[in-house]
Amino acid sequence: MDMALVESLIAIQMGRCFICDEALDPSIDEIHIDHVIPRAKGGKDDPNNYAVTHAHCNLHKLDADLRIARSLSRYERLKDRYASQGPNRPNLGDFLTDLGGSPRPIGAMRSQDELMVWFPPDDAKKIRLPIYHDKLSNMDSVFLTVPLEYLHHDQRINPRAVGPRIRGLLNEFLSGKPQLHVALAWGVIEDNKLQVQVFDGQHKLVSQLLLGVRQFPIRLFLNPDVNLLLEANTHAGTTLRQIAFDQSTQRFLGSQLYWEKIDAFREATGRSSNDLGFSEQDLVQYFRGERREVARYILDDVRIGIIHHPENTLKDYIEFSGREGDKPLSYNTIEKTAFSLFLRKTPLGLPLNYKLELDENPRQLEKEQIVRLFGILAQTVYIGHYDFDVGANKLEERVRKGHPVPEGHLRAVRISREEVLFNLMRYVRDLVRRHFLMQGHAGVEDDELFERKFPEELWALLERLIRNLSQLPVWVNPSLSGSVFGSTHDHDYWKIVFETGQDRLGTKVLARPLNLDELIR
Ligand SMILES: [Zn+2]
Known part of the structure; x- marks a missing residue:
């Protein structure tokens, strides 16, 4: 092996393995030189297309293309780190934390049909955005580009984990295909600040994040009825089948909606916020127009309760x-x-609290x-x-x-x-x-x-x-x-x-x- 070449590549890579990003020491580690873009994909046999890696990283790489192998290695590390911390991890928020630190609010001020935004601490550069008003839903939104330091993940509307199918997207983006749909987010303006809560498009964001993209186009809903967004997003994945939710995600959202319905029912019937003295049938009866949905939410809550039981x-x-x-x-x-x-x-x-204390519910x-x-x-x-x-x-x-x-x-x-x-x-x-x-x-x-x-x-x-x-x-x-x-x-x-x-x-x-x-x- 050409040690001068190895040394210069290690210097270019700041002493780290191209795939796993850990320290690379030629006096201890067995080292491989490999093509970043594989020859089969048209990569040149040229030092500019070389990278050094640990031998074991290269032998166990998850893709022939080192750029993808490196992204998937990072994905696997985050999965190992966060999978034990909850049912749907790692999520977009975990990737944002790992790659961009803790998120900040953007600056925001609205007039009738315009939103002015800025990215603190740079308060001088203000951007004016037209507000789009949606006639049927009555919702307002703007389109803007947001750096990752200002993106939050909304775990409630979007409880999904980032799955290994980002591999397909990594390939797609690396081969020069554009992102077709922008990510969706919502935010509430308070004291001239707004937190950009992303609730859709996380796989697209994460795969581009892993490839080094630092800012993303977003459609931002302004001061929306968040439960309406939650329902719209859930229907998109279930009845409307616009988004391919896997079944366990549908169940998770259904379980959330069940508790939304319970809250709405309590409020409408003048009950206190911890009252459980009513039955599943009462709920189905009350939400007559959504009988089938509510019956499904009840079952989703049971399924989720079992699967994620400690x-x-x-x-x-x-x-x-x-x-x-x-x-x-x-x-x-x-x-x-x-x-x-x-x-x-x-x-x-039977009431939800029937014989609950006796463990016979x-x-x-x-x-x-x-x-x-x-x-x-x-x-x-x-x-x-x-x-x-x-x-x-x-x-x-x-x-x-x-x-x-x-x-x-x-x-x-x-x-x-x-x-x-x-x-x-x-x-x-x-x-x-x-x-x-x-x-x-x-x-x-x-x-x-x-x-x-x-x-x-x-x-x-x-x-x-x-x-x-x-x-x-x-x-x-x-x-x-x-x-x-x-x-x-x-x-x-x-x-x-x-x-x-x-x-x-x-x-x-x-x-x-x-x-x-x-x-x-
Ligand atoms: Zn390595």
Whole structure:
């Protein structure tokens, strides 16, 4: 290696690795020289297109293009730093803090149809902006360019984490494509100051931030009804499908809107701000025009309450932002299995605080008992078995090619398939249902089972059931990766296998059909 070249590149890079931005010391570190823009993308084989990196950074880079590899490395570092601090991190605010320090307000003064803004401490340079008035919504807004030091992230309207799909945007922006839609923000003028609260467009902002852009075009709503923006933004992602929200984000917003509705209901009916003496049905009744939406918000609040429950140990194994392959379960799978089987879909007629103090409130029980069930599943199948470094992506393909995969890991990934988990959860439901039947409670609807308190004996049986189901040899048999696990099946596929021991074509999958009594022995 040309040491003079290495030395000069290290000097240009201020002594830091191009990818990870940590110190680079040729006397200790193994060093690579690589093209910043890959040759395949038209990058020149010229020292101006060279960068020095740690050897391990270059070997494990996340993209052949070092500019993208460097941005993704930064993204991963922020993810590691913030992921433990909340459900939807890292968010735009985290990136702004990391790259621009703590945000400041801009200066703002409005007249009838003009807004004057400035960027303190530079108070001399005032910019005059025309105010656009929106006839139907009555909202006022301006368009302006804002340096990142003045951008705040509105976590309430936009609770989303920045996901790995910024990779696509990084490529897009690096190849010279412009940003098509401007980011959206709102702000309230107070004492000639305004905080620019960004609530839409964070992926576009973050990917450009990572590429070194320091200011962004923004549409700024002035003194808006923020709840109206929250609803508009939520509808855009749900009913109108303008924005591709992932499902867990929709749930999060729905849960927020549920509490907005509760506040509005309390105010309209002259209740105090902590009153819980009314029912879900009262709310649905009151907001008659939005009956379906409110019913969904109620359910979203339950879903979010379970997923982000502090004792939900399954959460670490659930991927929220689409499937990336690091984690075995997708949020979607949780919705289509446990949630679809166990959550009550219809609004309750009992007051929200019914038997709350006695720990016998139906919704509370539903949440806490599903969290406990998730804990058993996590303990039996995932914790200490699933290996994040091996991952779930194309695992069956790897097994087919003869790669060694630890049994516990293979089991966890196979059980995480929606069609498998759904049928395992059916046995859970059948066991709980049978328990209540034997107690003389006939006629309990399936989606109300978890609203009744399970005695400890039932929990012991559930643990045994899940352990026995997870010990079936089919989950660790590598020779089934081409056949049974070679493709995705419908729910009925595993129903038939469990009930008969064979699949539809008569192939033997289990030694014998499953039987609930044997499964709890
Ligand atoms: Zn490095």
